[in-house]
Amino acid sequence: MPGLSGSALSYDFYSVFIRVHPWLKNMSEITKAYEPQSVEDKWYDFWLKQGCFTADPARVSSKRAAYSIVIPPPNVTGVLTMGHVLNNTIQDILARKARMDGKEVLWLPGTDHAGIATEGVVARQLSKEEKKSKRDIGREEFLKRVRIWKEKHGGIIIGQLKKLGCSCDWTRERFTMDDDYARCVQKVFVDLYKKSLIYRGKRMVNWCPATQTALSDEEVVMKEQKGSLYYFKVEIAEAPGTFLTIATTRPETIPGDTAVAVNPKDPRYAKYIGKHVIRPLPAEFPREQKLIPIIGDEHVDFEFGTGVLKVTPAHDKADFEIGQRHNLPQIDIMQPNGHMNPLAGAPLNGLDRFKARKVAVELLTEMGALEKEEPYSNNVGFSERADVPIEPRLSEQWFLKYPSVEKARECVEQAEIGLAVPGEPRRGGDTAPYPKMRFHPQRWAKVYDHWMGNIQDWCISRQLWWGHRIPVWSKTCNSAEDVKATLQSLKQVPMPNPGNLKVHGEASEFHIQVCTLPSDGMEKGLEHLGFTQDPDVLDTWFSSWLWPFATMGWPEQTDTLKKFYPTNDLVTGPDIIFFWVARMIMAGYEFMNGLPFQNVYFTGIIRDKQGRKMSKSLGNSPDPLDLIGKYGADALRFGTMRSAPLGQDILFDEQNVELGRNFCNKLWNACRFRQMVGSGGSTTGEVQGEIDPKLLTADDKWILLKLDAAIREMNTAFAEYKFSDATATLYRFFWSEYCDWYLEASKVALSSSRRGDEAEPTSENPPPHVGGYDEKRHANTLAVIDFVLSHTLRLFHPFLPFITEELWHGMGYAEDMPENQGGQTIMTAPWPKPLDDDFKLHYGLTGDDEKCIETRNELVSQGRNLRRTANIAANKKVKFILKPARELAAHDVEVLKLLLNAESVEVKGDYQPSKNTMTVRTGSGDLFLPLEGLIDVEAEKARLKKELEKIEAEASKVEQKLANPNFTRKVPANVLQEHQQRLADWQAKRDHVKAALAALEG
RNA sequence: GCGCGGUUAGCUCAGUGGUAGAGCACUACAUUGACACUGUAGGGGUCACAGGUUCGAACCCUGUAUCGCGCACCA
Secondary structure, eight states, X not given: OOGGGGSSOSOOOOTTOOOOOHXXXXXXXXXXXXXXXHHHHHHHHHHHHTTTTOOOGGGOSSSSOEEEEEOOOOBTTOOOOHHHHHHHHHHHHHHHHHHHTTOEEEEEOEEBOOHHHHHHHHHHHHHHHHOOOHHHHOHHHHHHHHHHHHHHHTTHHHHHHHHHTOOOOGGGOEETTSHHHHHHHHHHHHHHHHTTOEEEEEEXXXXXXXXXXXXXXXXXXXXXXXXXXXXXXXXXXXXXXXXXXXXXXXXXXXXXXXXXXEOTTOTTTGXXXXXXXXXXXXXXXXXXXXXXXXXXXXXXXXXXXXXXXXXXXXXOHHHHHHXXXXXXXXXXXXXXXXXXXXXXXXXXXXXXXXXXXXXXXXXXXXXXXXXXXXXXEEEEEEETTTOSBOEEEEEEEEEEOOSSHHHHHHTBOOSOOSOOOOOOOOOTTOOSOOOOBEEESTTHHHHHHHHHHTOOOEEOEESOSSSOBOOEEEEEESSHHHHHHHHHHHTTSOOSSOOOEEEEEETTEEEEEEEOOOOTTHHHHHHHTTOEEOOOEEOTHHHHTTHHHHTTTTTXXXXXXXXXXXXXXXXXXXXXXXXXXXXXXXXXXXXXXXXXXXXXXXXXXXXOTTSOBOOTTTTOOOOHHHHHHHHXXXXXXXXXXXXXXXXXXXXXXXXXXXXXXXXXXXXXXXXHHHHHSTTTTOTTSOOOOOOOGGGOOHHHHHHHHHHHHHHHHHHHHHHTTOHHHHHHHHHIIIIIXXXXXXXXXXXXXXXXXXXXXXXXXXXXXXXXXXXXXXXXXXXXXXXXXHHHHHHHHHHHTTTOXXXXXXXXXXXXXXXXXXXXXXXXXXXXXXXXXXXOHHHHHHTTOOHHHHHHHHHHHHHHHHHHXXXXXXXXXXXXXXXXXXXXXXXXXXXXHHHHHHHTTEEEEEEXXXXXXXXXXXXXXXXXXXXXXXXXXXXXXXXXXXXXXXXHHHHHHHHXXXXXXXXXXXXXXXSOHHHHHHHHHHHHHHHHHHHHHHHHHHHHHX
């Protein structure tokens, strides 16, 4: 029975044994610096081979909980960016932590077909290599090219995620264009169509002239544009010689104007309502064709411009609505590619819309209609992907009226309530009400709520080829008989989901619309009857919004779905809160009757050092793979996490990664040190034993307590999703507390130069029992070190998976663990528990031990400061004298000697300093540094005076507080006591410094 | 216009009412047996500003300034 598991303690640590470690036998092979390249691939392959990432639904039981995350699927065209690094490192940390908590973990990976992006990439390649457009080669051939491209280049990012160490279950990798995924999309479409939530209609949409497709509102970003406001006049037909002046930013759309609007309450113009104006363009059109009404509409702001608005219902959203209200005709004057059409008139016809603007201004100028042009900047919608101004355009599109809006809106917790502890989502057959979903940070819940409250129908059709084809077929019939016959024949066509027929039209034109899941023979049958499938594909997000369950085999009730859905956490950027998160929540309610995930963690946006967004065009985005090559994946992960606080944007700086590398190196060398100080000096080279409470030094106890504090802090940080806090804790604990203080102090027990057996005990070389080398203590110290390191490696593992696995095996800790709990891999080693009261009692760990070392450390720092002030070279050994505040063990004096780099530390309770002595007072006692004539009296006086000033300032601050009766009366007892103690401490220091000063002067 | 977030050391940021912190950068010293990818010591802050609440405010309230983001937009 290893370690403490056999004892009466409830605390079940395993790794308290000291044994011969593999490394120990091969010390020469341990490199002086950590070399990630030789380690990372080895362990990643090992994990894959052992199936460590593969989730097994069979293992989920009431005892073994499931934990699941679905990856935000990166674009199949994508390459790893710093944003991916941040996002996926967080997911990997969560997944690895959950495994160590004993959960069955599914982190489900995959890629997104990314319609516009992928189509763009392939089209560009086609035009570059073959000088052809996609239309030149046709739809089928083009799609073939896309698939070839995907096979060849797609999924680069998957390999890159592996380099980063992501522990995704690659056996379940999905792609949003997989066949079974496509069936999910079609099923959902048909279902929503049946519910009449999906409809087709001619609406004003955001048209991208570059990619020539409609876009959703979310794909449009507003950008401020510097342009001009043009003032032109129009003549009122009923009152020749009377003109109205109109201000516009888009004179090229004048040929599309079908009215002029004024506010009916505007005293200047109300009288003209009902009359007509002569539209100046196209100039060559006859006058009667250009007469358009003056209408009154509340929408017109009479403060703006001239208070007269031109109304272009076919090319402006607001104008479209005005047109609807007043039954205005719509004149579409533009081609899909953004060039003007013949309705715009001869000089404009065929011109690009921006060139047309210039020409329109010239035309107005020529005819004397242009009054003035003033510089003006306004917000213009841009196509997010193509980065060209959107053209509001009338077109026939498919729309979705969002389902389950109310439920989805209500399920997200709006108010902050206590600690955000990750909850256990209900799974499988559990019918209990779903808990609420939490956003981290919480404030995104408000943004979400606002959007959900103002939601507009979603334009889901895209005029692209790469994507899920809309499962709707239609036929135009020109007689009622034809309709009847067609409907009759339709019955012969096998359709899995019949009854979704819509017939509309009248007299000589009827449209039959069939929406159905595709099936064998069906398409042929429909074609035979003269039906054609809708040419459009669906918005990529119309497949992504099903990701959490479509990837798990829905609509089949697969084991994966039963055990792992809904998922626990979703990690994503706030930039896709509407695109993706909100829609997934609605889909979750609509198709799975509940929330799709329990917690949503929104990362910050990664920016460069100057705070600019990372972008290809700026070239400010480092290649994470380069960084991994240069510093290692662990370094990249640690550096990124350390600089990414919850809810804040991250300013990326390569120095962070460098720091991560340094940290890994520190960890490496601390373990190397452990191996070097070996096996306790036993002649067999092997020592076995538990930590013996009786042999624990104050430093041992202190580091155990610090470990306990670190574990607790880590647990809190995880519960609050504060990963930068977690890395800060690890950094502080390991570097500062463990390496800088504990390891240095432990060298007293470990250093072979202090071995008693090297020389006969003399006064210069005291025997072991007065603080020199002690074999048992050496062994006990190693046990403490192994205990701390084996815990520390586990705390580090979610953040630094590679180096911790290497060290876990290298140090031999794996051998002390059961096969499935760390024996095979650190991935399954149990997450450290805080030290419990029994443990602390057994090892005699108390708060006093902690304080004792903390004041001792202060004494050491101050002592080193004395040396420095006295200009004593760092490598020169000097003699200190200590008047201790409490009795000190001989061992502790040796530690002091080492930490102060002293020739000796003489303990003298009744020491009376001579004149040439520097001194400090701390909670551990008074430390003296006699300088025997070397002291610079004036410099020392100056130092003491400065010190006294500082002390007096601090003391008087506390004194003033304590002198305030309001303070002493109202303040809680513990705060009062703390202040009194603080004052006493400062006073003690003050007395000491004063005495020292007096001694110098007298 | 509405909403959200920020303003703390030279830089990047922690810090939810009780002694202002970290990392980097800087200065000086040290090649000592884990680590120079290191160690030790040091300098450096009117916590944006103004009021208020409180015995006590970086922290809570009100307002202002300023930067950033989101939403909605007037042509």
